Amino acid sequence: MDSDAARLLDAAEFAAQKHRDQRRKDPEATPFINHPIAVARILACEAGVTDIELLQAALLHDTVEDTDTTFAELEARFGGAVTGLVREVTDDKELPRAERKRLQVELAPGRSPRAKLLQLADKLHNLRDIARCPPAGWSPERVQEYFQWAAQVVSGLRGTSPALEAALERLWAERAAGPGLEPGPGVGTADVAQRDSQ
Numbered sequence: 001m002d003s004d005a006a007r008l009l010d011a012a013e014f015a016a017q018k019h020r021d022q023r024r025k026d027p028e029a030t031p032f033i034n035h036p037i038a039v040a041r042i043l044a045c046e047a048g049v050t051d052i053e054l055l056q057a058a059l060l061h062d063t064v065e066d067t068d069t070t071f072a073e074l075e076a077r078f079g080g081a082v083t084g085l086v087r088e089v090t091d092d093k094e095l096p097r098a099e100r101k102r103l104q105v106e107l108a109p110g111r112s113p114r115a116k117l118l119q120l121a122d123k124l125h126n127l128r129d130i131a132r133c134p135p136a137g138w139s140p141e142r143v144q145e146y147f148q149w150a151a152q153v154v155s156g157l158r159g160t161s162p163a164l165e166a167a168l169e170r171l172w173a174e175r176a177a178g179p180g181l182e183p184g185p186g187v188g189t190a191d192v193a194q195r196d197s198q
Ligand SMILES: Nc1nc2c(ncn2[C@@H]2O[C@H](COP(=O)(O)OP(=O)(O)O)[C@@H](OP(=O)(O)OP(=O)(O)O)[C@H]2O)c(=O)[nH]1
Pocket: 023, 024, 025, 026, 035, 062, 065, 091, 097, 122, 125, 126, 127, 129, 130, 134, 135, 146
């Protein structure tokens, strides 16, 4: 593959094909491909990333986890560096959910700098999505759990991107300042879950 633009668009087209039948969990059932595109956009536009391999990996980052794509397939089409990055951010779906979540926290500090950037952008987009409109059926407690778990993962990714880390801090601050969100018994998070913070 020749130019940077060609390599990037090849990854975008591949991801769009692979995710073509998937929707996000939000009530509007947004096309799933919006998420990898948004993660790549965050890296390019908010973190100033120009590294095409990393932007390709962002576009491809959920293909193995969430579709029939194999690492061998990625390797053949996009090469070892891009595949290695996707591998670093791919959860083992054979493991129980709680174990996958625990491993993300445990493994975050040891990730490569590029994988850390990708994970920061992934968490930032998912948290923005949840703050804007949580997945259908998620209770306020589940939303809160996701925010708390993401904070633990992000604490292992620090020192990677001042811009993305500041954006995450802003999200947590907005959430803490939201209506009815001060910690305390019986305080719900429904207000902020519905709030459009973007
Ligand atoms: N916020 C949000 N997330 C959605 C939506 N639709 C799908 N997702 C995906 O769901 C995952 C978070 O949901 P969980 O229930 O915590 O995780 P699980 O699917 O892996 O069990 C994220 O996976 P991931 O990108 O692999 O990241 P991670 O959370 O596993 O790190 C996210 O991309 C949506 O509408 N809003």
